[in-house]
Amino acid sequence: MISVVERVLPARMGTGFRWLLASSWxxxxxxxxxxxxGPLLIASLTRDPLLISLSALVSWxxxxxxxxxxGVLSDRYDRRRIVLVANVARALVLTALVxxxxxxxxxxxxxxxxxxxxxIAEVFADNTTATLTPTLVDRDDxxxxxxxxxxxxxxxxxxxxxxxxxxxxGVGVTWPFAGQLLLVxxxxxxxSRITLPPRVRPADAQAPNAVRELVAGFRWTIRHAAVRTLAxxxxxxxxxxxxxxxxxxxxxxxxxxxxxVGFGLMTTLGGIGGLIGTGLYGFITRKVSxxxxxxxxxxxxxxxxxxxxxxxxxxVAGGIFVVFGAHAFIWGTTSVTVRQRAVPHELQGRVGxxxxxxxxxxxxxxxxxxxxxxxxxxxxxxxxxxxxxxAVFVVLLWRQLRLIAHDD
Numbered sequence: 001m002i003s004v005v006e007r008v009l010p011a012r013m014g015t016g017f018r019w020l021l022a023s024s025w026x027x028x029x030x031x032x033x034x035x036x037x038g039p040l041l042i043a044s045l046t047r048d049p050l051l052i053s054l055s056a057l058v059s060w061x062x063x064x065x066x067x068x069x070x071g072v073l074s075d076r077y078d079r080r081r082i083v084l085v086a087n088v089a090r091a092l093v094l095t096a097l098v099x100x101x102x103x104x105x106x107x108x109x110x111x112x113x114x115x116x117x118x119x120i121a122e123v124f125a126d127n128t129t130a131t132l133t134p135t136l137v138d139r140d141d142x143x144x145x146x147x148x149x150x151x152x153x154x155x156x157x158x159x160x161x162x163x164x165x166x167x168x169x170g171v172g173v174t175w176p177f178a179g180q181l182l183l184v185x186x187x188x189x190x191x192s193r194i195t196l197p198p199r200v201r202p203a204d205a206q207a208p209n210a211v212r213e214l215v216a217g218f219r220w221t222i223r224h225a226a227v228r229t230l231a232x233x234x235x236x237x238x239x240x241x242x243x244x245x246x247x248x249x250x251x252x253x254x255x256x257x258x259x260x261v262g263f264g265l266m267t268t269l270g271g272i273g274g275l276i277g278t279g280l281y282g283f284i285t286r287k288v289s290x291x292x293x294x295x296x297x298x299x300x301x302x303x304x305x306x307x308x309x310x311x312x313x314x315x316v317a318g319g320i321f322v323v324f325g326a327h328a329f330i331w332g333t334t335s336v337t338v339r340q341r342a343v344p345h346e347l348q349g350r351v352g353x354x355x356x357x358x359x360x361x362x363x364x365x366x367x368x369x370x371x372x373x374x375x376x377x378x379x380x381x382x383x384x385x386x387x388x389x390x391a392v393f394v395v396l397l398w399r400q401l402r403l404i405a406h407d408d
Contacts, residue, residue, distance in 0.1 A: 010144075020190075020194060021148055027183060028153050031180075032165065035059075036165035041173060045107065045111060066124070075347060075349040080194055086128070089117075093117045093118045094178075097177055098177050134341075143285050147278060151278045218354060220351060229401060231354055233298070234362065237301065238359055240386040242370065243367065244386040246366065246370035247382050248266075251383070252266055255380060257312075266314075267321075273326040274326065280330075290337070297331035301390060304320055305387035339351065
């Protein structure tokens with residue numbers, strides 16, 4: 001047993017990272033449970049499509065609105081304390097929601113308000129948690145550290161969490177939220193065990209100013225070639241990805257002829273691909289430079305859109321989803337590692353928040369494009385758009401991607 005733990009989490013990475021990883025895995029399971037239970041709760045309270053759609057809005061709206069400020073706070077104050085406070089706030093909101101459900105007084109308005117507040121707290125917790133890894137782990141171990149964190153996200157947040165959340169909701173509407181509450185409390189206990197190196201405030205440090213601190217984060221991102229390329233790539237490729245994936249459920253039904261179960265299996269295949277990417281990641285990064293991985297990944301993503309636009313076979317589409325899932329894990333883990341290696345500790349939060357805004361801005365704009373194209377030209381149109389746009393951007397960004405390397 002000890003040898004297995006040592007293989008997965010070498011002792012050289014430290015006890016602090018083990019506490020962080022355990023906390024991340026537990027809270028990711030809770031987030032996965034909530035991802036299914038939140039929309040189900042709203043749908044159980046109303047059949048109004050607009051109100052039901054708001055349950056999705058509260059998940060991606062907070063990162064856009066609060067992501068940058070979360071980055072400022074994580075660079076300004078004690079990061080461990082921020083994570084603790086954010087998770088305590090999340091636990092209090094979940095407690096209030098459970099009480100409302102147990103007493104039968106929950107309404108659509110109170111449920112949406114609780115889900116929104118929970119998502120806001122999650123933004124601050126997740127942004128700051130991401131800055132702890134480079135503080136606890138040596139630079140050379142960031143690849144394996146991020147791979148272990150990514151494994152927990154895929155297996156618990158994406159694969160295990162949603163079906164558990166749906167099953168618990170079937171038993172009783174309160175159970176998934178009570179379950180997430182227990183997991184968040186466990187995460188709080190584990191994070192409290194971490195000891196961080198003391199942060200020394202420079203003698204010439206200026207008084208806190210959110211605007212100035214945000215500008216510093218953007219300026220650093222723009223001036224650093226590799227991190228600037230990453231942010232630009234993430235923004236652009238989320239336009240195309242968001243356009244295609246925004247109509248994925250309709251694509252599965254109309255072009256592949258699948259029902260709800262078939263659509264769920266397609267998304268599960270993506271998670272299985274992620275697990276395959278997890279298993280191969282250490283080997284791949286020893287053989288291939290990070291810059292080459294960036295290039296290969298973007299080519300795979302471009303061909304993914306083309307393959308899905310062309311095929312009407314669920315079997316072919318399933319194979320594409322497995323490959324894409326592996327690519328998504330490898331590319332995402334690589335981009336995080338490159339950023340964490342390059343960014344100074346005092347700027348990790350702000351530069352990470354710039355990345356978060358690029359992710360969600362791309363997805364939001366892309367989903368609007370995808371919905372418009374699908375309405376006018378059919379469900380395959382967003383995938384053709386994603387293929388064409390990705391191909392153009394790969395050509396334009398190809399030379400810039402060479403800036404990303406192991407020693408960046």
